[in-house]
Amino acid sequence: MDLLSIKNPKFLKKLSNNELEKLSSDIRQFLIEKLSATGGHIGPNLGVVELTVALHKVFDSPKDKFIWDVGHQSYVHKILTGRACDFDTLRQYKGLCGFPKRNESEHDVWETGHSSTSLSAAMGMVVARDLKGTKETIVPIIGDGALTGGMALEALNHIGHEQKDMLVVLNDNEMSIAPNVGALHNVLGRLRTAGKYRWVKDELELLLKKIPAVGGALASTAERVKDSLKYLLVSGVFFEELGFTYLGPIDGHNYDNLLENLRYAKKTKGPVLLHVITKKGKGYTPAETDKIGTWHGTGPYKIDTGDFVKPKATAPSWSSLVSETVRRIAREDKRIVAITPAMPVGSKLEGFASEFPERMYDVGIAEQHAVTMAAGLATQDMKPFLAIYSTFLQRAYDQVVHDVCRQNLNVFFGIDRAGLVGADGETHQGVFDIAFLRHLPNMVLMMPKDENEGQHMVNTAIQYNGGPIAMRFPRGNGIGVKMDAELTEIPIGTWEVLQEGRDGVILTFGTTIEMAKEAAKRLAEQNISIRVVNARFIKPLDEKMLKGIFAENLPVMTIEEAILQGGFGSAVLEFAHENHYHNAVIERLGIPDQFIEHGSVSSLLEEIGLTAANAAEKLKKMIPLKEKRA
Incomplete structure (x- = not known):
């Protein structure tokens, strides 16, 4: 199919499942070719091709609202809503945005680049719908990684309490950027292997209805049997206990399963959670076999080999320089503990994790928890190093104020991606951290001129015992200066x-x-x-x-x-x-x-x-x- 000719998703209504599969193949090939030139979030988008097509076939965007959590998996949505012709400009200056953009299309109803916001936004839209008396369906699509964010759990709790009509699609590929961690991830793991709970439950209910009534005792017993079935089939039944009708898990690459369940969900009253299992990077072997998140988002690459197209680095990346210096010092200082909110690969902490697994904590997409955990460590005379992107630190502002600075605790913030980052745009430009940290009492804030000064700043931060200290550093690589063999301390507040x-x-x-x-x-x-x-x-x-x-x-x-x-x-x-x-x-x-x-x-x-x-x-x-x- 000529994807460039697509103006809106209405054409999907007439396509058979076989035609949808052919369309999915065309979309994957289109993405692989286009992103090889521009770079972008290839892994997430290859994984949601069938899911996105099915959503647009069953529902009617923009009347029905799709809210993409994080938003980096919205490329297929953009193709189906008439923007395939703009993909040569993806993430480029004045070109197509790599995330949903409200001024790009009426089909983009929510802008995001950070995780765990979709459910709260959806709740706001549902309340507005009901107050206005309209009938549209609100569909947030959230990944299993984003679901671990505290804001998402707060929203789940509220949605389940209010019992308003909403379809939550859980896109479960077992990864966010890096492999997911945490107890909730383990709950989803049990759900993945539990089978089709909803169908078995429905069949039992139908069977019970066929039994002739023999009094209230049998009726109540039958209801208890039906309600307790979930405990036999699904360990914990986390979502049903929160007030959702849980559907799944289903194969997110099978149109029969997708369309049947989406149509069932559309008719179901109250909040529904459809659990969809997808394969991140599906259809392109280098991305599909990626286990650590390398193919989550990339620069240009060679299609045939999967090799990335980038100039040979003449200096280490800033993330690597900082993390490896912390690792070097940690060999002598056993108080050092490294923490990351789901970014061990981006923050180049793999080496630290390998050498000091007992002192490395990936807490998942939980920036607030990460900051306060670091504060707790500091109260016990440990030396926590929190590796965090500038724009992700925004999500934990109160914890920096209330838990770290107010108590004047020795937490070292490694603020990665400080300054302009380029292609990811507004949601990722690290330009606010100076303004929101500088005015906090007890905070020390610094930024090195090159990687040699950077390694000395890392040492300065770890040796500093006067309270919180933050070092900003940019995305990308250093400039290739000569590195001193011995680490020194830089006097605080000296230029x-x-x-x-x-x-x-x-x-x-x-x-x-x-x-x-x-x-x-x-x-x-x-x-x-x-x-x-x-x-x-x-x-x-x-x-x-x-x-x-x-x-x-x-x-x-x-x-x-x-x-x-x-x-x-x-x-x-x-x-x-x-x-x-x-x-x-x-x-x-x-x-x-x-x-x-x-x-x-x-x-x-x-x-x-x-x-x-x-x-x-x-x-x-x-x-x-x-x-x-x-």
């Missing part, structure tokens, strides 16, 4: 001058240091001398150096790959105000007050003006102000 200058100062850190150097070079060609400072401690500031800069009456530019409101530049402004440097000339460059969409990091930086050329131009305009005051 370093990278190059001297007499006419102005740039204060920056991390990924934007090279931008600052380039801006200074451009101005040097115009006989303007700029001092470049590695302001590696975002909190506390190097007050001694700042006082010296303001005493020299030098204009100051701050540059940060982070949101400006409440960021590092704001801290410098606050310092100038509090210390009565009222004539100070300060300009800030950073992320403006907006969400940054997907695209290459270079394209995004250019769009928002966070470039060496713009920095040089603005700084040049500041210099005459200094001369006029002199």
